[in-house]
Amino acid sequence: MWRDILTNYKFHERRxxxxxxxxYRNLCKNA
Incomplete structure (x- = not known):
């Protein structure tokens, strides 16, 4: 699942x- 997030979303290189x-952990906690 984590791999899917990295492949499906392009994050800024500095992150x-x-x-x-x-x-991601905070998003799951708030969901």
């Missing part, structure tokens, strides 16, 4: 995997 995971 790190840690930032994405943290943001």
């Amino acid at each position: 790190t995997a840690v930032d994405l995971k943290d943001k």
Whole structure:
């Protein structure tokens, strides 16, 4: 699932995997 997110969405290069995971985790928590 995490791999699908990385492949389906293009993030800014300056964002790190840690930032994405943290943001993703917050989205799941708020959902």
